[in-house]
Amino acid sequence: MKRFLLLLLAIGVLAACKSKKKSGKGDEPMTFEDFQALFTPGNLPYKLTPDTLQLKLADSLSLDTAAIKFLPDTLTKGDFTRNEPVKYFPLQRIPGSVVDYMTVKAAGRAQSVGYLCFLDKKGKYMSRIRVANTGSADGTLMSLQIDSKNVIKISSEKRLSGSRSALREDFYMVNADGTVTLIMTNSNGPTNAGQIFNPIDTLPRKHKFSGDYTSGDMSIVSIRDGEDAKSFQFFITFSKDNGSCKGELSGKGHYLAGNRGEYKDKESSCGISFQFSAGRVNIREIGGCGAYRGIKCFFEGGFVKKAEKKKKK
Template sequence: MKKLQQLLGITFVIFFICCQQQKKDFSGSKPINSNDFFAAFPPINLPVTIADTNINSFSDTTSIGLKAMEQFIPDSSVIPYSFNKKAVVHPVGSIQKAKEKYLLANFTIKNNTHLVVYVFNEKNQFMAAKELVTMKNNDGYFHNVYINKEPTFLISREKYSSDKKLLYTRNGWVYNNGNTFMIAMSDGNENTVKNNTIINPIDTLPQKNKLSGNYVKNSKNFIAIRDGKTPKLYHFFIHFENSDNCTGELKGTLKMINEEKGVYKEIGEPCGIEFIFKNNEVTFKENGKCGNKRGIQCYFDDTYPLQKKHKAAKKK
């Protein structure tokens, strides 16, 4: 009898533990306890470096629904990374400080992942958010974020130039009491090392279609438009530099949706550009988050006139 009672007691303890460890429902179909939500983000050992090449290896296997995220974070800070609410969210980890808590999460769709940090105060109230690194930038740079114990988020990009010189830009971001992220330090050599001549990577592509050509304000502010696979598709390359030494550069394909308007938007890419072709000019405007394609204090937003094509001299 005593052995039977011991066996029943052990069975009850095992059953109780299993019930306690039962997998939580993070789909968002029903309210989630805040303690359970924050516990889904394990502590991160700092310092740590997360790169665009290994971003997914930091994800936890737990999947969190967008509706669950929106129970604790305003949808305005979730939707930009949800790509029409089709993203899969995985917790990366948490950083606990005296007055703030930082949650890092990966948003993944169509083999592209965005790492985002969210800040909460002592009462677990949402305060700010910032994208840290993206898997697919398609700009020729290697991207990463280094997080120290403060924490400062040192976001870097680097690549080797054609003459084997390392070009880099590094910005250290910190959360401040104004409920936003700000740059605490900046370092780089691209402005001094980069050649003054801007290389147009699509310059040799054909430009026979109606809107193809070079739309130029000056040598450092221009858009090259080239023929795509169909008359409604065009390849483009934008480069701009403003008076504050803020630069932007983007290469992609735009689709014409009517005679004057074209749009650039790729699946899994938060950056979007709207183009209006009218009176031999192109006006372009940022329609999305293009922060990894330009400087912090400038945007894709300007109008450039069509450059007249030089006619080839006739042979006598």
């Protein structure tokens, strides 16, 4: 009987030690397996909304420095004041097709922010993006949705006058190195003629075909240098029929013989053909790109190259 009681006591002590280690509050060094166990397992599709971030979590669930070492010191850079106390809470860990995901909540004095962290298949942290919040200084709310095909949608909604609001939806694909590529943007917010957000605008444009090709105020084909002379990066956005039909697509293409270029989407049948000539580019779809545009319009037509502004000496 005495041996039996000692055995039960030993099991209880071991269980308590194990629980203490996994809490992130103990003095024992935390392994990545312990850190990962702090997050609730989940699967795609996944959503993270401002309402979820507003839920009060017990302080005992927050991550301590033993757990934070698996995340970078710059996780919340730019979102909170320098000396503001911030508490971090583990939310979910989700396996993806290219990378794995972890979501973290950072709670400050005035707002809570959600971050989507990317880890490779060996558990190494690569990068993060800000995906949700409970309200920024200008009143903008952000939310996250990842569909079953690993397409990331970040929605930003800003209250305007009266009951009006402006909604912007940015769609991204995640790459194996933890970077993301913008593939489409939907917005019902006010836009000014001639003002287009170009995510590749600052990239090099030394190749003879690199530059911006336009057709009207709100349609552009932007070409930038690739990793080598046979590849290029592009961004296409267009608005037709007074804004009733829009499309947006970005990616990496490659040059073919005869002043031609081609892009094929790895996630769908979408493809774009580029035909370059003196100061022009003509594009057309060579596959179904309906996921990136309206139903009644296509990625097609001619665009004229804009003269590049000369830098002042």
